[in-house]
Amino acid sequence: MTDVATATELAVCRSVTVVHGRGAATVTALDEVDFSITGAERVGLVGRSGSGKTTLLHVLGGLVAPTRGQVLLGGEPLSSLDAAARGQARARTVAYVFQGANLLPTFTAFENIAFAAHVSTLRDGREPAAGEQQALDPVELLELVGLGAKLEALPSELSGGEAQRVAIARALAQRPALMLCDEPTGQLDSDTGSRVLDLIDALHARLGFALVIATHDPEVAARADRIVTLEDGHIAGDEELET
Ligand SMILES: Nc1ncnc2c1ncn2[C@@H]1O[C@H](COP(=O)(O)OP(=O)(O)OP(=O)(O)O)[C@@H](O)[C@H]1O
Ligand SMILES: [Mg+2]
Numbered sequence: 001m002t003d004v005a006t007a008t009e010l011a012v013c014r015s016v017t018v019v020h021g022r023g024a025a026t027v028t029a030l031d032e033v034d035f036s037i038t039g040a041e042r043v044g045l046v047g048r049s050g051s052g053k054t055t056l057l058h059v060l061g062g063l064v065a066p067t068r069g070q071v072l073l074g075g076e077p078l079s080s081l082d083a084a085a086r087g088q089a090r091a092r093t094v095a096y097v098f099q100g101a102n103l104l105p106t107f108t109a110f111e112n113i114a115f116a117a118h119v120s121t122l123r124d125g126r127e128p129a130a131g132e133q134q135a136l137d138p139v140e141l142l143e144l145v146g147l148g149a150k151l152e153a154l155p156s157e158l159s160g161g162e163a164q165r166v167a168i169a170r171a172l173a174q175r176p177a178l179m180l181c182d183e184p185t186g187q188l189d190s191d192t193g194s195r196v197l198d199l200i201d202a203l204h205a206r207l208g209f210a211l212v213i214a215t216h217d218p219e220v221a222a223r224a225d226r227i228v229t230l231e232d233g234h235i236a237g238d239e240e241l242e243t
Contacts, residue, residue, distance in 0.1 A: 044224030
């Protein structure tokens, strides 16, 4: 855990431009964006709808390749890696929590987490060596997010907040150094949203990952250490908050 907390420059975007579409119908979603995140920072990513927040998360997570510019994960430029090596670099570094929980509907809460941990191991292509970080145990994770009693529940048997907590547990199964959350409270009422944010904060304090949360919710932004504001694909503001 300490090596995660002290790691620097987990993810870097260097002059990243992302153009969607072709021909006359192109949209420049990110325009020469420079961004980096280090250590166990909590970054709130804000900006109007369409300003590029999700696109920046996708680029940081290696899900979308930049049209121009460079993304480095854990010091490795993704563009220099083939698809398999890119998958491994992602599996080692990044986890994603989407706006909806996106659980596999026919798998129980336990199976959703166990499956993610297994896929992460497969992607990595090898068993962790002795002393190296192992995937967290799904039962322990479900207890950590307060759902120890819901191991066998299917997603259809969970409330929205519970499903989102399973999604967070699933993201943490691979012990990411960097957690990317896209409007994690967007579909929750404000009380449930606050509890999910409390949980993310508690897990952040315990596991020491870096966090980027895209959000329209002022409460989410207020909990961050640093606020990055996007405007039409540009970074319009980047400020540290008083803690
Ligand atoms: N796959 C795509 N094809 C074409 N255009 C896209 C695609 N994805 C995003 N865009 C466009 O890129 C711009 C940035 O979109 P993005 O989803 O990053 O915004 P956002 O800040 O996350 O917005 P929101 O707050 O509504 O989630 C928008 O103009 C959007 O229409
Ligand atoms: Mg978005």
